[in-house]
Amino acid sequence: MSTVELRGPSAPATPAAPGLKRARRAENRIGYAFLAPWLIGFFVLTAGPMLASLYLAFTDYNLFRAPEWVGLENFTRLLDDPRYLQSVKVTLVYVLIGTPVKLAAALAVALLLNSGMRGQGFYRSAFYAPSLIGASVSIAIVWKAMFSDAGIVDVVLTGLGGQPGGWVGDPDKTMPMMILLATWQFGAPMVIFLAGLKQVPKELHEAAAVDGAGALRRFWNITVPMLSPVIFFNLLLETINAFQVFASAYVISGGQGGPAGSTLFYTLYLYLRGFQDSRMGYASAMAWVLALVIGLITAVMFRTSNAWVHYSGESK
Amino acid sequence: MSTATSTTTAAALSDPAPVSRKARRQQGALTRSVVLHVLSIAVLVVALYPAVWMLVSSLKPTNEIVGDPSLLPSSAGLDNFRTALAGIGGVSFWTFTWNSLLLAVLSVVGTVLSSSVTAYAFARIDFAGRRVWFALMIGTLLLPFHVLIIPQYIVFQKLGLVDTFVPLLIGKFLAAEAFFVFLMVQFMRNVPRELDEAARIDGCGHARTFGSIMLPLLRPAIITSSIFAFIWSWNDFLGPLLYLNSPEKYPLPLALRLFVDQTSVSDYGAQIAMSVLALLPVMLFFLVFQRFLVDGVATQGLKG
Amino acid sequence: MKNRPVLTIAATLCAGVLGLTACGGGDAGGEAAAEGPVTLDYTWWGSQDRADRMTKAIAAFEAAHPDIKINPNFTDYDGYWQKRATEVAGGGLPDVMQFDISYLRQYADRGALLDLEEVADTLDTSGIAETLMPSGQIDEATYGVPISTNALGLFYNPAIVEQAGVAAPTGDMTWDQFDAWIAEVSAKAPEGVFGSGDYTGTFWLFDMHLRQQGKQAITEDGQVGFTKAELKQWWESTAELRANGSLVSAERTTQLLPKSPFGAGESATEFSWDNFLAGYLTDSGAAKLEIVAPPSDGDEKGLFQKASMVYSIGAGTEDPEAAAEFVDFMVNDPEVGQIFGTSRGIPASKTQRDGTTFEGADAQIVAYEESIAGELGESPAPLAIGFGTAESAFKRITEDINYGRTSVDDAVEEWFAEAESALQQ
Structure with missing residues (x-):
C-alpha cells in the first residue's frame, strides 16, 4: 500500500538475468565498503589483543617476565581454587536473578512512560538519573548510606516490622543489595525499550482496540512481537553485562569482593588475579572460560530467537 | 485503514446511549491517569532518594559524610564545592570538564557514524561472509576487557599515540563497540523492507538508501546510541587512566578519584561535590536528547 | 558511481581520525631533548592535596634548574599501580617515579629501574640514615631512595577515653593489659563505641609482634618467617574480645x-x-588524637622505621643525570620539606628534616618518632614478591x-596455602 506512493515514475531497475552475477559482485563490493571501518577496527584493535590473551591463557605470565608455556595448567588449577568457585557461584546468582528482575523493571517503567500521560519528559529524565549516578565513583558512598544501620532501607523495613540492621555489612544480604543496585539503574534498557516502543505503529493498536482487543491482549499480540528485536537485544546484552559486572562490584566492595567473599564477582576476581597478584596468564584463562560460557549462551539465544523474535523488515 | 475508521463510526452510531458511555469513558481515563501518576511518583521516590541524599551530602561537613546515613545535615555550607572547583595540581576544574566534554562529543559523533554504517552492512547488504563477520562482531562482546588492556596498550604505544586522545576515540570511529552496532542492526531489521526496497528500485544505491531512507527512520536508535555513547565516555575512568599522562588532558573521572586517597588524607565532601557538578552536564545532555525520543519517526514512515 | 558516497563516508571517518591525531599530539615527553630544555616525565600517587604541594615543589625545582622541565602525572593509588603494570608490560616507564617498597622488587627484577649507584655523583644520599638505605636496595644495587619514613603507633582518641572514664593507654602496656583495657572501654563507652576493632587483621602489626620475639613475618628471600602455631595464637588472642562483643563488629567495620x-x-x-x-x-x-608506642610483652618493642615511599628512576630514561638532579632536589631541599611537612611521612634526609619547621599534627608525629628513636630495629628491605597478596589475604x-565464616584452624591453613603460592612466584 505504502510502497506504491514511494515508487516514483522512473522505470523499475530490476537487473536482467545475465547481470545477476555482476550485481552480486557489486553487492559484495559495497558490503565490504560499508564494513571497512569496522574491519579495520576489528583487526587492529580487537582481534590481535584477543589472540594475544588466548595465548597468554596457556602461559605463566606475571607481567614482569616473559610468558612461559604451561599448557592447560591454568585451566586445571581453576577447579581447585576455592575463591574461583566462589566467584562463579556469586556471578551465577547475580545473572540468574538480577537480569530478569532488572529487565522486568525496565520494561514496566518503559510501558508506563509510553502510556501517553502528562509530564513524560520529566519522568523519563528523573528515571534515568539513577543510571547516571550509578556510574559515578560516589555511588559507593551513596549506596552504602542507603543500606547501612539507620539508613533509609533499615528505617523503612524496621517500620514495616522487619528485622533492624543494615545490609552492607551482612554477607547474606549484600547480593540482594547488589541486585537492587543493578535494578535501580534500569535506565539503559528502559531507554532502549522506549525507543523500541516508538517503532510500534500506533495504528496497529488503534485498529486492534476497535476490534475489541483488551489492553493485555494488545500488549501480548502487538507490543511484544513488535518489540521482540529490542527485547532480544536487551536480554542478550544485559545477560552478558551481568556476567561481566565489574565497576559496581569494584567500588561497592572497595575492590576486594567482601564482605566474606559475598561480592567476589567473576571479573572482579579476574582483575585481582591479573593486576593485584600480577598473574595475567591465570586471569586470561579465566577470561576465556567466561567467554566460552557466554558464547555458548549467546549461541543458544540466537538459535532460539528465530522462534520468538519477529522482524518487520524480514519475511519469515 | 479506512475499514478500521468506518467500524468505529458504525459502533458509535449503533450505541443506544452515546452520552453516558462518553462520560464513563472520561471517568475511566481519569482513573487511569491517576493510577499512572501514582505509579510514576512511587518510582520517582525510589529513583531519586539516593540522588537527593547525594545532593544534600555535598553540603555536609566532609567528616560527616561517611558513616552517617541520615538525610539532614547538622550544618550546611558550600565549602565542598569551593574545594572541588579549586582544581587539582594547578589544573582547573574547567579544564577537566572541557576535556570530558570534548571526548564525549567526539565519541558520540564517531559512534553514531561508524556504528550506523556498519549496522547497515549487516542488516541490509547481502554480501558474502556476512554471517561470519556478524558472529565475530558479537564475539567481541564476550571477552572481559581486562585481559585486552595490556595488548591494546602495546599497540597504541608502538604507534606513539600514548598521551593523546586517539586511543580513547579511535575505537568509536571504527565501530569497535559491538553494543552499538548490534543495537542499530536490531532496529534496522525492524524497519519494513518495502521502504528501502522502493528506493532501491528507484535506482538509489545503498549509500543513498542508507543516507536518505534508513538514517531518518533510525532516529530513535541514533538518539539512544548518542545518549549512551556520551554517558559512557563521560564516565570512563580506565581508558583515560592508562592512556593520558598530562594532567591538563585529564577528564573528570580521573580528577574525581584524587579526593579519596587511602594512603593520606581523603576529602569525601569534595568528591561528592565534584560528582554533583560532574553530573550536571550529563543530566543536561539527557534532558535535551530524550526529547527527540518522543516522536518516533518510524511510525510516520509506515503511514506512507 | 555507486561507490562514491561510500568513499566519502570512509574519507570523512579517516579525516576525523587523522584530525584527532593532529589535535591530540601534544608534548611527547623527553623526545624534544635535543632542541631545548630536558623534559622529564614524573609521576606520583596521592590526593589533590599532594598534587597541590607537588606543583609548588616542582615550580621551586624548575626555578632553580631552568634547563630541566618536569612533566607531572598523578593518579590515585590503585590506578597508579595498574597504570605502571600496563606500562612496564608495554616496555616504557616514566623517568622519575614515586615508588612503594612493596612493588620495588618486581620492577627491579625485570630491569625496569635504574641502579642509582650510576648517578651517585649527582644524587646525594649522605643525609639519609645508613639504617634506612636498605629500604631501596636489592643485592648491592640501589633502586629507590627513601623520601620519608613512618613508624607504627597506637592511636587513641582522648575524647572517647575520657567519656568512658578510663585511664589513657600508655606506651608500655603488655598485650594482655591492652586487651583488658579494650574490654573496659567497650563496657563503659556509650553504645556503638568500642575500645578497638579486631587489630589482628593488620599484617604489619603481626610482623611487629613477631619482631618483638626476634622474628619477621616474611623474610627477605621470600619465606614465611613464622609457624602455623604462632599465627593461630595471634588470631586467638582476640577471640575472647570477639566473643563478648568488645570489638567493633565485622558488619559495622x-x-x-x-x-x-x-x-x-x-x-x-x-594501630596504624x-x-x-x-x-x-x-x-x-x-580536635585531638594521640599516638603512643604499641604494646609489647618484653623489652623489645619490635618497632622500625619504614620508608613510606621512595623515588626510583626508570631504566629507560634518556637523561639519567637530569633525573638524578631532580630526585636529589626533591629528597634533600629544605624548601621541599617545608612544602610537604609530614604529609608523606617524616622527611628521610637530614638536610630536609632540619630545614623544616614542624607545626601542629606534624610536630606531634615528629615528637612520637623521637620518643621511640631508641627502640628502632632494622628497616624492612624491599618486600618479597607476593608480599602484597599475602598481606591482603591476611586481612581478608x-x-x-570475624564473620564466623571460618574457624581459626581453617583460617591458618588457608592463609599458609595462599601465601606460599603467592611467594613462590
Whole structure:
C-alpha cells in the first residue's frame, strides 16, 4: 500500500538475468565498503589483543617476565581454587536473578512512560538519573548510606516490622543489595525499550482496540512481537553485562569482593588475579572460560530467537 | 485503514446511549491517569532518594559524610564545592570538564557514524561472509576487557599515540563497540523492507538508501546510541587512566578519584561535590536528547 | 558511481581520525631533548592535596634548574599501580617515579629501574640514615631512595577515653593489659563505641609482634618467617574480645568503609602508621588524637622505621643525570620539606628534616618518632614478591574469622596455602 506512493515514475531497475552475477559482485563490493571501518577496527584493535590473551591463557605470565608455556595448567588449577568457585557461584546468582528482575523493571517503567500521560519528559529524565549516578565513583558512598544501620532501607523495613540492621555489612544480604543496585539503574534498557516502543505503529493498536482487543491482549499480540528485536537485544546484552559486572562490584566492595567473599564477582576476581597478584596468564584463562560460557549462551539465544523474535523488515 | 475508521463510526452510531458511555469513558481515563501518576511518583521516590541524599551530602561537613546515613545535615555550607572547583595540581576544574566534554562529543559523533554504517552492512547488504563477520562482531562482546588492556596498550604505544586522545576515540570511529552496532542492526531489521526496497528500485544505491531512507527512520536508535555513547565516555575512568599522562588532558573521572586517597588524607565532601557538578552536564545532555525520543519517526514512515 | 558516497563516508571517518591525531599530539615527553630544555616525565600517587604541594615543589625545582622541565602525572593509588603494570608490560616507564617498597622488587627484577649507584655523583644520599638505605636496595644495587619514613603507633582518641572514664593507654602496656583495657572501654563507652576493632587483621602489626620475639613475618628471600602455631595464637588472642562483643563488629567495620572505625569515631584506638594522623583528624573531625608506642610483652618493642615511599628512576630514561638532579632536589631541599611537612611521612634526609619547621599534627608525629628513636630495629628491605597478596589475604581471612565464616584452624591453613603460592612466584 505504502510502497506504491514511494515508487516514483522512473522505470523499475530490476537487473536482467545475465547481470545477476555482476550485481552480486557489486553487492559484495559495497558490503565490504560499508564494513571497512569496522574491519579495520576489528583487526587492529580487537582481534590481535584477543589472540594475544588466548595465548597468554596457556602461559605463566606475571607481567614482569616473559610468558612461559604451561599448557592447560591454568585451566586445571581453576577447579581447585576455592575463591574461583566462589566467584562463579556469586556471578551465577547475580545473572540468574538480577537480569530478569532488572529487565522486568525496565520494561514496566518503559510501558508506563509510553502510556501517553502528562509530564513524560520529566519522568523519563528523573528515571534515568539513577543510571547516571550509578556510574559515578560516589555511588559507593551513596549506596552504602542507603543500606547501612539507620539508613533509609533499615528505617523503612524496621517500620514495616522487619528485622533492624543494615545490609552492607551482612554477607547474606549484600547480593540482594547488589541486585537492587543493578535494578535501580534500569535506565539503559528502559531507554532502549522506549525507543523500541516508538517503532510500534500506533495504528496497529488503534485498529486492534476497535476490534475489541483488551489492553493485555494488545500488549501480548502487538507490543511484544513488535518489540521482540529490542527485547532480544536487551536480554542478550544485559545477560552478558551481568556476567561481566565489574565497576559496581569494584567500588561497592572497595575492590576486594567482601564482605566474606559475598561480592567476589567473576571479573572482579579476574582483575585481582591479573593486576593485584600480577598473574595475567591465570586471569586470561579465566577470561576465556567466561567467554566460552557466554558464547555458548549467546549461541543458544540466537538459535532460539528465530522462534520468538519477529522482524518487520524480514519475511519469515 | 479506512475499514478500521468506518467500524468505529458504525459502533458509535449503533450505541443506544452515546452520552453516558462518553462520560464513563472520561471517568475511566481519569482513573487511569491517576493510577499512572501514582505509579510514576512511587518510582520517582525510589529513583531519586539516593540522588537527593547525594545532593544534600555535598553540603555536609566532609567528616560527616561517611558513616552517617541520615538525610539532614547538622550544618550546611558550600565549602565542598569551593574545594572541588579549586582544581587539582594547578589544573582547573574547567579544564577537566572541557576535556570530558570534548571526548564525549567526539565519541558520540564517531559512534553514531561508524556504528550506523556498519549496522547497515549487516542488516541490509547481502554480501558474502556476512554471517561470519556478524558472529565475530558479537564475539567481541564476550571477552572481559581486562585481559585486552595490556595488548591494546602495546599497540597504541608502538604507534606513539600514548598521551593523546586517539586511543580513547579511535575505537568509536571504527565501530569497535559491538553494543552499538548490534543495537542499530536490531532496529534496522525492524524497519519494513518495502521502504528501502522502493528506493532501491528507484535506482538509489545503498549509500543513498542508507543516507536518505534508513538514517531518518533510525532516529530513535541514533538518539539512544548518542545518549549512551556520551554517558559512557563521560564516565570512563580506565581508558583515560592508562592512556593520558598530562594532567591538563585529564577528564573528570580521573580528577574525581584524587579526593579519596587511602594512603593520606581523603576529602569525601569534595568528591561528592565534584560528582554533583560532574553530573550536571550529563543530566543536561539527557534532558535535551530524550526529547527527540518522543516522536518516533518510524511510525510516520509506515503511514506512507 | 555507486561507490562514491561510500568513499566519502570512509574519507570523512579517516579525516576525523587523522584530525584527532593532529589535535591530540601534544608534548611527547623527553623526545624534544635535543632542541631545548630536558623534559622529564614524573609521576606520583596521592590526593589533590599532594598534587597541590607537588606543583609548588616542582615550580621551586624548575626555578632553580631552568634547563630541566618536569612533566607531572598523578593518579590515585590503585590506578597508579595498574597504570605502571600496563606500562612496564608495554616496555616504557616514566623517568622519575614515586615508588612503594612493596612493588620495588618486581620492577627491579625485570630491569625496569635504574641502579642509582650510576648517578651517585649527582644524587646525594649522605643525609639519609645508613639504617634506612636498605629500604631501596636489592643485592648491592640501589633502586629507590627513601623520601620519608613512618613508624607504627597506637592511636587513641582522648575524647572517647575520657567519656568512658578510663585511664589513657600508655606506651608500655603488655598485650594482655591492652586487651583488658579494650574490654573496659567497650563496657563503659556509650553504645556503638568500642575500645578497638579486631587489630589482628593488620599484617604489619603481626610482623611487629613477631619482631618483638626476634622474628619477621616474611623474610627477605621470600619465606614465611613464622609457624602455623604462632599465627593461630595471634588470631586467638582476640577471640575472647570477639566473643563478648568488645570489638567493633565485622558488619559495622564493613559498613563504615572507606573509613576505619577509628576514623569514624566509633573506636577508641587503632594501630596504624604515624603519618596517618592527618587523615584520621580529617575523617573523624576530632580536635585531638594521640599516638603512643604499641604494646609489647618484653623489652623489645619490635618497632622500625619504614620508608613510606621512595623515588626510583626508570631504566629507560634518556637523561639519567637530569633525573638524578631532580630526585636529589626533591629528597634533600629544605624548601621541599617545608612544602610537604609530614604529609608523606617524616622527611628521610637530614638536610630536609632540619630545614623544616614542624607545626601542629606534624610536630606531634615528629615528637612520637623521637620518643621511640631508641627502640628502632632494622628497616624492612624491599618486600618479597607476593608480599602484597599475602598481606591482603591476611586481612581478608581475618575478616572471615570475624564473620564466623571460618574457624581459626581453617583460617591458618588457608592463609599458609595462599601465601606460599603467592611467594613462590
